[in-house]
Amino acid sequence: MVDEKPLRADARRNRARVLDAASAVFAEHGTAASTEQIARAAGVGPGTVFRHFPTKEDLLTAVYLDRLEHLAAQAGELATAPEPTAALRGFFRGAVEGSAAKNALAQALAGAGISPADAASGIGARLRAALGVLLERAQRDGGVRPELTVTDLMSLLIGASRATEPLAADPAARDRVVTVILDGLSASR
Numbered sequence: 001m002v003d004e005k006p007l008r009a010d011a012r013r014n015r016a017r018v019l020d021a022a023s024a025v026f027a028e029h030g031t032a033a034s035t036e037q038i039a040r041a042a043g044v045g046p047g048t049v050f051r052h053f054p055t056k057e058d059l060l061t062a063v064y065l066d067r068l069e070h071l072a073a074q075a076g077e078l079a080t081a082p083e084p085t086a087a088l089r090g091f092f093r094g095a096v097e098g099s100a101a102k103n104a105l106a107q108a109l110a111g112a113g114i115s116p117a118d119a120a121s122g123i124g125a126r127l128r129a130a131l132g133v134l135l136e137r138a139q140r141d142g143g144v145r146p147e148l149t150v151t152d153l154m155s156l157l158i159g160a161s162r163a164t165e166p167l168a169a170d171p172a173a174r175d176r177v178v179t180v181i182l183d184g185l186s187a188s189r
Contacts, residue, residue, distance in 0.1 A: 015052045017042040022063045027101040031060060031108035057112045061119050064105040068123040071095060075130035085143025088134045089182050092157060096178050099161030100168055128154065145187050156181060 021042035025033045035056060039046045053059035074091065081087035106116040117124070128150060135153050138144040160181050167174040 011052075014042075014044055014048050018044060018049050018052055018059075019062060019066050022059055023066065023101070026060075026063060026105065031104050035059065057109070057114060060105055060108050060112070061114060064102065064109060064116060065120060065123055067098075067102045067105070068120050068127060072123055072127040072130055075127060075134055079130060079133040079137070084134065084137035084141040088138040088144060089185075091131075091134060092153075092160070092182060092185075093175075093178050095157055096160045096164055097174070100165055103161060103165065139187070142187055144185050148185060153185075156185070 018038065022038045025038050025041050029037065035049045035053075036046055038059070039049045042049070049059070053062060074094070078087040078091055109116045109119065131153055132150040135144065135148065135150055139146050139148070160178060164174045164177055167177065
């Protein structure tokens with residue numbers, strides 16, 4: 001794994017550029033995309049990519065964790081939203097819409113012998129806690145079934161993400177499926 005030494009400002013910027021470029025390249029071309037493609041997209045040399053991410057697995061792991069960090073941060077920001085039920089539903093919908101690339105990264109990691117769950121254990125705990133707050137607030141708001149647990153919600157989110165993968169080319173169909181799932185979460189059912 002990559003050494004976690006403090007980075008100079010320019011090195012931090014380069015690392016962030018490589019991560020952003022890798023995320024975009026993997027989303028567009030799949031996880032088999034080359035580090036050379038990523039370096040070009042980031043506007044850096046291949047050596048810069050390898051300096052930050054010595055192996056392709058290190059890069060895949062970093063992009064996967066960055067996506068999860070983004071989800072955890074988003075869920076944390078929504079924890080104080082004035083409309084808790086709308087915040088939870090919006091988070092759920094957005095997470096499902098962005099899940100194809102995350103799922104591909106997880107599959108690539110697993111194929112390289114890296115457990116995505118183990119790699120993301122710390123971030124997963126933060127995401128779970130933030131989702132728990134979102135869920136509890138939406139339940140208190142009366143918009144989500146009171147018996148639903150955060151484990152239930154995460155299972156539904158994972159299931160919806162996988163179920164909608166074949167619908168990537170049909171956003172309207174994906175939206176219908178997600179709407180049905182979200183309607184099933186409703187306390188008024």
